[in-house]
Amino acid sequence: PGSPSWLVWCSASSGWWSAFLFLFFLVQVWWIWGHGVEPAQSLGFTATPSVHQAPAGLLSAPTRPGPLSSRRSSPPVAAHSPLEHPPPLPGGGPGKASARVAEADPRTKGALRKHRRKPAREVFTGAHSLQAIPSYKLSSSQALRLHTTTERIIAAALGPEGLSGHVISGELLKLAESWKAYDTSADLRGQQDIKQEMVLLQRCVAKNAHTFDAADVRRTLYALGKLGAKDPLFCHLSTSGYVAVEAVVTQALAHGHVHQMTGRDLSGILWAFGKLRLAKVKFLEAALQALQEPQVLDSLTAWDISSCVWGLARLGHRDEALWFALGNRGLRPKVLETFTPQGLGNTAWAFATIGLPHHDLLAGLARLAEKPDTLQRAKPQELANIAWAFATLGIRSESLMAALASRLVQADVLRGIKAQEVSNVAWAFATLRVRHLPLMQALAQTAAQTRVCRAFTSQGVANTAWAFATLRVRDDSLLKALALRMRDENVVGRCKPQEVANTVWAFATFGIRDEDLLGGLAQRMVEEDVLATAKSQEIAMVLWAYSTLDVRYPSLLRHLTGRLLQEDPVHFPLSAHSIAIATWALARLDVRHVPLMTTLADMAVGRHTLNSFTAQGLSSMAWAFGRLGIRNEVLMRNLAHHVVHSGILPTFTGQGISNLAWAFARLNVIDESLMAALASQATSKQMLHLLSPQAMSTLVWAFATLNIRDQTLMEGVAQQMQIPEVLDGFSAQGLALVAWGWARLRFGPDPLLEAIAHQALESRILQSFDAQGLANMAWAFSTAGSEDATLFEALAMRAMQPDVLLTLSPRDVETIAAAVAPVDARMLLLHYYGSKDLAAGAGVQAPKLADMGP
Incomplete structure (x- = not known):
């Protein structure tokens, strides 16, 4: 016709x-x-919008690339802290964690996610699908491929044999194989024509779904998965205009095609659904049931297994029985030895993403990866996936990490490695605490290159900096490049709280005070969307970093302390670790915020929280309250009881013991049982020789301040100070504190004071005494009844030097003058003090002894 x-x-x-x-x-x-072909010119290139409505409840959006893509999502961060540095876990493995597109089913939640190529924001269904397809420019070759495929399918519909599922699936497979990644070249034809052809393809699939057999279903879904991953334009076929997929899976369920499928068919479909992040619940249940049939399960190859678990991980399907059945199949020797590097990486990534460590399978995969010839064919992303997976599951295999490092430092890998892969590898080695210096240096040199560094996201910068700081591998070129990248407003403006915390923590760990970087991150941290979502540990880490670098931004401190104070401790509980860090940081920054410190103290004394403190956390928190002069009776009483009776005392270091004693003395809180326990631990055989000069002087000062005369402690300190190497380590302030404490506790002249006097007369020590140190030394030796005229004369001469004299208080002058009277230095000192007419300085307060803390 x-x-x-x-x-x-x-x-x-x-x-x-x-x-x-x-x-x-x-x-x-x-x-x-009726069969989806419009009567129009040139075989129907002027289509009208589809009138088929998609079932309500489906939310869909363009999806990210799948396992072969180099793009990856963020890890990170469980968050970390200065005392212990657990890293942020990269969510979703080597790819950005995104919402899963699914049916409105209580077992599978769905949500829209943004695509980097700006897809349309509407929920695309039915008659609106034509207008909702996002606009894309196609190159001449791409537009021709799409045109040719549509033309062939329509021509087949007009042919004598009609349109069949075999023809449609075959043409879609051809298109998927030939379609290249998204191209921004000039458009060959109008955008409206492109959209109309997409609608025609969709309608051809949907209208002729009744002709599909099991193989056609598998080939069609597989093709749509590949097309949707290569170009967001084709996501419309499977998501926004998903009536095509709906028709195919409905046909498969109605005619029992699922149970006719082979293991290869089912694995290909699961891979496609994972690629598209599209979970058709009823179809998925039927497919998984068929997959667990013994004859199907036993037919799976290594490639089938990696495709299955990868797709299931992308869909978030966590059926432990199925996962372990697939893992056990992969353990079969004839299957295990056939895993390719890509299959190995995808399988490990899937088990790590879903959080099910099949230890036997992973051990087998690790042994396979350790073989010399296995990783020689591996690409950078596959290596990164393997490292990330084992780190995420906390499986530390020295031989595996050595094999990965050996391959990663090779030139062909370093030439092709991308920014995300650099950060994943660095993060993995840092998480497992594997310090492979050649690898880290190679990664640092590569990451500092412009090609790589400019591709870092905010999370990539944060994770890379965190990894190098955790392993204590400092590369200034890398850190400079990372700081420059993070200062980019497009990068810092997208920082999440954990990324801010990880970055400032890393730079503080290295002691790098980059004002521009720290200022930009501080400004980002106080923005409403960041501050509102910040976790307590992240806030504590930020406080720790800025206090360590001694950088004070009033706005940042105000916002962070306000956020901590306004939260309900019941619904926003701080961990013991976070409390210790927050209190320590506030003390270092001299932020005496009594309401906040009281709130933190109340959180700390909870039974479960107090038991979670480490020895370092307890001593740091006590030191913070002591430094700020905030005496919280409830906290100090509970802390003392916990240290004495919980069995935690043997885990204290010498500095921790001295800091705890100093805090109780500084706040004048007397707990004799605690002080006796601290003295006993400090003088134990395993601890006494480990005490530093600062720890010993602080302990003596604390016991003397509280007027607790512990003979064992004093004898132990005296014994250590008789050792020349130990005595040489004391500063002028340390010698003064020990001498002052010795005299205050009424220990008379003995070999210890003689040793201190001899050490103090050394030029380098004598010239480093300040006004308070001179006064303490003079008072101590005078009170102890010493008649060392040489020492008193030296102290007097040092006191009359201009740099000391101008800082002396009247009380210091009187103390020194009274002590040096036996050598007639008193009149000389008073005369010199008066000749400078410094009486006006009588109101100046000298530093109090209590302020001399550790």
């Missing part, structure tokens, strides 16, 4: 024959229209 000769012949025929042929023509038009 449609031929000019046919029309002439028809007009010449009798009326009844003409009517019959005209009716036949209408039937043909009706059939073509």
Whole structure:
């Protein structure tokens, strides 16, 4: 019909024959229209919007690339802290964690996610699908491929055999294999034509789904998965205009095609669904049930297993029985030895992403990866996936990490490695605390290159900096490049709280005070969207970093302390670790915020929280309250009881013991049982020789301040100070504190004071005494009854030097003058003090002894 000769012949025929042929023509038009082909010029390139409505409840969006792509999502961060440095876990493995697109089913939640190529924001369904397809520019070759495929499918529909699932799936597979990644070249034809052809393809699939057999279903879904991953334009076929997929899976369920599928068919479909992040719950249940049939499970190859678990991980399907069944199948020797590097990486990534450590399978994969020839074919992303997976599951295999490092430092890998892979590898080695210096140096040099560094996201910068700081591998070129990248407003403006915390923690760990970087991150931290979502540990880490670098931003401190104070301790509990860090940081920054410190103290004394403190955490918190002069009776009483009776005391270091004693003395809180326990631990055989000079002087000062005369402690300190190497380690302030404590506790002149006097007369020590140190030394030796004229004269001469004299208080002058009287230095000192007419300085307060802390 449609031929000019046919029309002439028809007009010449009798009326009844003409009517019959005209009716036949209408039937043909009706059939073509009903099967999704529009009667238009050039084989139907002017389509109208589809009128088929998608079932309510489906949210869909363009999806991220799948396992072969180099793009990856963020890890990170469980968060970490200065005392212990657990890293942020990269969510979703080597790819950005995103919402899973699924049916409105209580077992599978769905949500829209943004795509980097700006997809349309509407929920695309039914008649609105044509207008909702996002606009993309296609190159000439791409547009021609799409045009040719659509033309072939429509031509088949007009042919004598009609349209079949075999034709549609075959053409889609051809298109998937030939379609290249997204191209921004000039458009060959109008955008409206491109959108119309997409609608035609969708309608052809949906209208002819009844012709699909099991193989057609598998090939169609697999093709759509590949197309949707290569170019967001095709996501419309499987998500926003998902009536095509709906029709295919409905057909498969209605005719029992699922149970006719092989293991390869099912694994390909699961891979496609994972690629598209599209969970058709009923179809998925049927497919998984069929997959667990013994004959199907036993037919799975290594590639099938990696495709299955990868797809299931992307869909978030966590059926432990199924996962372990697949893992056990992968353990079969004939299967295990056939895993490729890509399959190995995808399988490990999947088990890590879903959080199910199949230890036997992973051990087998690790042994396979350790073979010399296995990783030689591995690409950078596959190596990064393997490292990330084992680090996420906390499986530390020295031989595996050595094999990965050996391959990663090779030139061909370093040339092709991307920013995300650099950060994943660095993060993995840092998480497992594997310090492979050649690898870290190679990664640092690569990451500092412009090609790589400019591709870092905010999370990539944070994780890379965190990894190098955790392993204490400092590379100034890398850190400079990372700081420059993070200062970019497009990068810092996208920072999440954990990324801010990890970055400032890393730079503080290295002691790098980059004002521009720290200022930009501080400004980002106080923005409403960041501050509102910040966790307590992240806030504590930020406080720790800025206090360590002694950088004070009033706005930052105000916002962070306000956030900690306004939260309900019941619903926003701080961990013991976070409390210790927060209190320590506030003390270092001299932020005497009594309400906040009281709130933190109340949180700390909870039974479960107090038991979670480490020895370092307890001593740091006590030191913070002591430094700020905030005496919280409840906290100090509970802390003392916990240290004495919980069995934690043997885990204290010498500095921890001295800091705890100093805090109780500074706040004048007397707990004799605690002090006796601290003295006993400090003088134990395993601890006494480990005490530093600062720890010993602080302990003596604390016991003397509280007037607790512990003979064992004093004898132990005296014994250590008789050792020349130990005595040489004391500063002028330390010698003064020990001498002052010795005299205050009424220990008379003995070899210890003689040793201190001899040490103090050394030029380097004598010239480092300040006003308070001179006063303490003079008072101590005078009170102890010493008659060392040489020492007193030296102290007097040092006191009359201008740098000391101008800082002396009247009380210091009197103390020194009284002590040096036996050598007639008193009148000389008073005369010199008066000749400078410094009496006006009588109101100046000298530093109090209590302020001399550790």
